[in-house]
Amino acid sequence: MxxxxxxxxxxxxxxxxxxxxxxxxxxxxxxxxxxxxxxxxxxxxxxxxxxxxxxxxxxxxxxxxxxxxxxxxxxxxxxxxxxxxxxxxxxxxxxxxxxxxxxxxxxxxxxxxxxxxxxxxxxxxxxxxxxxxxxxxxxxxxxPMVPTCPGHEHGITSNEAFHLDAIPKRVLIAGAGYIANEFAGIFNQFGAKVTLMNRSDQLLRGYDEALRDRLLQISLIKGIEFRFNAAFEKVEKNKDGSLTVHMSNHEPLEVDCLLFATGRxxxxxxxxxxxxxxxxxxxxxxxxxxxxxxxxxxxxxxxxxxxxxxxxxxxxxxxxxxxxxxxGGKPTTVDYSCIPSAVFSHPPIAAVGLTEAEATAQYGSVKVYTSDFRSMKNVVAHRNERSLYKMVCEAQTERVLGIHMIGAEAPEIMQAAAVAVKAGLTKADFDATVAIHPTMSEELVLLK
CATH class of the missing domain: 3.50.50.60 (FAD/NAD(P)-binding domain)
Known part of the structure; x- marks a missing residue:
């Protein structure tokens, strides 16, 4: 037995x-x-x-x-x-x-x-x-973590966002991580007036600064508003069902939906x-x-x-x-180095390896190659939105330490690029690879 x-x-x-x-x-x-x-x-x-x-x-x-x-x-x-x-x-x-x-x-x-x-x-x-x-x-x-402030029970989290009966006309999203930026893009494209508030003055902490800045610029152009250095004071429910959110350093904001995306x-x-x-x-x-x-x-x-x-x-x-x-009799541990990730914002971000700041702190001297371009599709569509690709390399060997991208299909492109970074390839290996033209991904082998 x-x-x-x-x-x-x-x-x-x-x-x-x-x-x-x-x-x-x-x-x-x-x-x-x-x-x-x-x-x-x-x-x-x-x-x-x-x-x-x-x-x-x-x-x-x-x-x-x-x-x-x-x-x-x-x-x-x-x-x-x-x-x-x-x-x-x-x-x-x-x-x-x-x-x-x-x-x-x-x-x-x-x-x-x-x-x-x-x-x-x-x-x-x-x-x-x-x-x-x-x-x-x-x-x-x-x-999802919900901040403890008076009236927090009037907000929702990403769990409930999938079950809404209608798209709110005015949405306040609390947080600045990947969930906050993803839902900001979603609601904005569905016609809502979106405001994103955060207790600091940074988006997407942990991602490369150049990509974070580019996403902020594009989001502002798309009509998303931001309130930085803002902490919750209280949330009041009004007679018409709307909410008035009181926050530090800013005027109160009246919205129809408050979405907490403040961590997990x-x-x-x-x-x-x-x-x-x-x-x-x-x-x-x-x-x-x-x-x-x-x-x-x-x-x-x-x-x-x-x-x-x-x-x-x-x-x-x-x-x-x-x-x-x-x-299974096969002792195995997980390698947590060089994990690729993506933010399905609008446009999306993808990254693998070290940011420029991380690489500089770790290696002292780095070389950075970039491509800042407008895709062919956006040119024909009269859309000024620009993509940014960035490669961070060790100065002496030019081994690729990190790749960071913002633009259409960046996560799809990054999966293959992550293999190259994980394998320890160099900038010369990318340069020696023939481009697939015309594509956005070819910019990875044409970085200057």
């Missing part, structure tokens, strides 16, 4: 938890997963996947306008938010089913309820049933972590070693709940490495 009910019990069926569970089962482990909401996690259900679909929808606003310059008579376009919303949510349902099917096909048992850790090898389900496992994996992710916090509450001795770090995330093991030998954690790098592909890598190491 087996000592435990399962070899692995995973709490949370998001990207990291599903990958770890599926791979562990493929290695022959007996696996169960508990998920209190929907299988698929933040990315699939209420994050990057439905948001990217809204981004696609938003791009049609300018594409239809530009089409006239390319000879198309598109009449007077009319946007139907409810149709887009429901189509997006319908696809989320489809993906939820596929993720569930993946677990079923790998013979992973699913408990659609909350689970807490009641011992180093014990899990208690919301129904009161107790299960035992040789290993426990925490993959509960993170959630790990989901650790009520999991029983303190009772079993799982340590948290100073940010309130679960502390793990390079093998994703917590301070309790039998308990591991992956994904946003550990607050290492909050990206879906990273959570997937962590889940894969955990399963291969513990159940």
């Amino acid at each position: 087996a000592e435990y009910d399962y070899d692995l019990f995973t709490i949370g069926a998001g990207s990291g938890g599903v990958r770890a569970s599926r791979v562990a089962a493929a290695h022959g482990a007996r696996v169960a997963v508990a998920e209190e909401f929907r299988v698929g996690g933040t990315c699939v259900i209420r994050g990057c996947v439905p948001k990217k679909m809204l981004v696609y929808g938003a791009h049609f606003a300018e594409d239809l306008e530009d089409a006239r310059h390319f000879g198309w008579d598109v009449g007077q376009p009319k946007f139907d938010w409810i149709k887009l919303r429901d189509n997006v949510l319908g696809d989320v349902d489809r993906l939820n089913g596929l993720y569930t099917q993946t677990l079923d096909n790998n013979k992973v048992e699913i408990f659609h309820e909350r689970a807490v850790i009641s011992g180093p090898h014990e899990i208690t389900l919301a129904s009161g049933e107790k299960k035992t496992a040789k290993h426990i994996l925490i993959a509960t992710g993170a959630r 916090v790990p989901n650790i509450e009520g999991l029983g972590l303190g009772d079993v001795g799982v340590n948290l770090n100073e940010k309130g995330a679960i502390e793990v070693d390079e093998n994703s093991r917590t301070s309790v030998e039998s308990i591991y954690a992956v994904g946003d709940v550990t607050d290492r790098v909050q990206l879906t592909p990273v959570a997937i890598r962590e889940g894969q490495a955990f399963a291969d190491s513990v159940f």
Whole structure:
């Protein structure tokens, strides 16, 4: 008779938890997963996947306008938010089913309820049933952080943005990270008057300064307004349902919707972590070693709940490495260097490696190559929006340390470029590559 009910019990069926569970089962482990909401996690259900679909929808606003310059008579376009919303949510349902099917096909048992850790090898389900496992994996992710100010309950987060009954006429977005800038572009293209407020005077902290400045310039031209060095004082709900937001250093602002995009916090509450001795770090995330093991030998954690790098592909890598190491006999750790990322703003940003400031601080002397250009499409469309590509190289060897881009399809182009940076290629390697003409991506091999 087996000592435990399962070899692995995973709490949370998001990207990291599903990958770890599926791979562990493929290695022959007996696996169960508990998920209190929907299988698929933040990315699939209420994050990057439905948001990217809204981004696609938003791009049609300018594409239809530009089409006239390319000879198309598109009449007077009319946007139907409810149709887009429901189509997006319908696809989320489809993906939820596929993720569930993946677990079923790998013979992973699913408990659609909350689970807490009641011992180093014990899990208690919301129904009161107790299960035992040789290993426990925490993959509960993170959630939007809401500032604590009077009236904060009148605002929404990205979770609720996908379910709105209508596009608000006036939207205030709090925050300046990728979620804030992405929704600013989405709502702006859907016809809302968008204002973005931030407690500092910078957008997208961590991205290269030149790209951040370019996005700010373009956003202002598109009609997005900004209020910097602004902290919440209070939020009042008016009789007509609108909101008046009071903030420091600025006049109050009346809007129809307040969207909080002020960061994310790990989901650790009520999991029983303190009772079993799982340590948290100073940010309130679960502390793990390079093998994703917590301070309790039998308990591991992956994904946003550990607050290492909050990206879906990273959570997937962590889940894969955990399963291969513990159940596959293939000790694996995740390499966190040179991780590419993207912001699906309007236009999008993509980056990999070191920014110019980071490279200068680390290497002392760097060479920077750039291309500041207007795409052929924008020339014909009489649109003055310019793209910017930037390559940061080590001065002596010209090894590429980072690539940073803002412009149409930048994330699509960056995936291939990230391989080159990860491989340690030099500027000469890019120069020796023949350009594909005419494309925007050819600028990467023509940088000056």
